[in-house]
Amino acid sequence: MSIHKTLGEFIIEKQADFPHAKGELSALLSAIKLAAKIVNREINKAGLVDITGATGVENVQGEQQQKLDMYANEIFKNALIARGEICGIASEEEDNYVFFDNKNSRSGNYVVLMDPLDGSSNIDVNVSVGTIFSIYRRVSPTNGPVGIEDFLQVGRKQVAAGYVIYGSSTMLVYTTGNGVHGFTYDPSIGVFCLSHESLTIPKSGRIYSINEGNYVKFPLGVKKYLKYCQEEDESTNRPYTSRYIGSLIADFHRNLLKGGIYIYPQTAQAPSGKLRLLYECNPIAFLAEQAGALATDGFSPILDIKPTELHQRVPFFTGSPEMMDTAHQFMKEFE
Numbered sequence: 001m002s003i004h005k006t007l008g009e010f011i012i013e014k015q016a017d018f019p020h021a022k023g024e025l026s027a028l029l030s031a032i033k034l035a036a037k038i039v040n041r042e043i044n045k046a047g048l049v050d051i052t053g054a055t056g057v058e059n060v061q062g063e064q065q066q067k068l069d070m071y072a073n074e075i076f077k078n079a080l081i082a083r084g085e086i087c088g089i090a091s092e093e094e095d096n097y098v099f100f101d102n103k104n105s106r107s108g109n110y111v112v113l114m115d116p117l118d119g120s121s122n123i124d125v126n127v128s129v130g131t132i133f134s135i136y137r138r139v140s141p142t143n144g145p146v147g148i149e150d151f152l153q154v155g156r157k158q159v160a161a162g163y164v165i166y167g168s169s170t171m172l173v174y175t176t177g178n179g180v181h182g183f184t185y186d187p188s189i190g191v192f193c194l195s196h197e198s199l200t201i202p203k204s205g206r207i208y209s210i211n212e213g214n215y216v217k218f219p220l221g222v223k224k225y226l227k228y229c230q231e232e233d234e235s236t237n238r239p240y241t242s243r244y245i246g247s248l249i250a251d252f253h254r255n256l257l258k259g260g261i262y263i264y265p266q267t268a269q270a271p272s273g274k275l276r277l278l279y280e281c282n283p284i285a286f287l288a289e290q291a292g293a294l295a296t297d298g299f300s301p302i303l304d305i306k307p308t309e310l311h312q313r314v315p316f317f318t319g320s321p322e323m324m325d326t327a328h329q330f331m332k333e334f335e
């Protein structure tokens, strides 16, 4: 049996690539790693302990908050508070950003934005869920409180981003702008081990992922592209295969490994789509670009959008570059 490098060892080895102070990245990711292990442990017990189901509270997104949404939010928040590097967070499950107002944290240089539990409607039925995180250097003066400007930075300013997928195995995938690296959790020793170094997405693929139940509401460009995906054509390997889990992170992870395209478009009723720019689309877009994929709103890169509010939504297209080029052509032609 081969022994893999651990996440901790890998980070130390790659520290030189991180453009900011040495040691900080390792501390940041340690907090995330620890929280991921705790959430993983609880998710594995879902069904046995009273942790599934709704809290009865509607979150700021207008969604029924699940018990595990709250649980994951608290675990990640507390793990991050315990580290001096992070001075505040914003989360899908918090109405407003949170300043870590203690002596240890207020001098921290980083803020974290997160979707503590992605795909939470899938928990009760034992389908993969995830955690998504996005890290920026603060722009407000150190030692003072954090401000909204620390959280509304353009996605290109991310210094690190990643996700944890709690699937048939649990994985942590991250980037600091030097490629995308994946680590599989070995629960018997409690360690994330390097399993996917320098992940790159295939240039093209055969999978398209979209909630087709919303078909009648889609923009014409998306409808035409879906028709294209379903048509027969040997040279381009069509018809493609439709795969949609309903956990963005699981859909993205599969397409990253196999090649494919994921679309959550705007509709007349929801002109900005459903997915959140800061907690979902920006971190995935950073990973996507680092893996040779594209991530856009159907027209322009997600990472160039200047956010205007914390819980902002955005139409989201991401996947293999050749498939994305074709989707863009349809969006442009049938705008």
Ligand code: AHG
Binding pocket: 063, 092, 115, 117, 118, 119, 120, 121, 211, 246, 247, 248, 249, 274
């Ligand atoms: P979350 O569970 O964090 O609220 O995110 C849900 C998102 C995403 O995970 C998923 O891809 C999408 O919602 C599914 O939405 P539909 O059910 O509308 O397809």
Ligand code: MN
Binding pocket: 061, 063, 092, 120
């Ligand atoms: Mn939610």
Ligand code: MN
Binding pocket: 115, 117, 118, 119, 248, 280
């Ligand atoms: Mn989500």
Ligand code: MN
Binding pocket: 069, 092, 115, 116, 117, 118, 119, 120
């Ligand atoms: Mn969520």
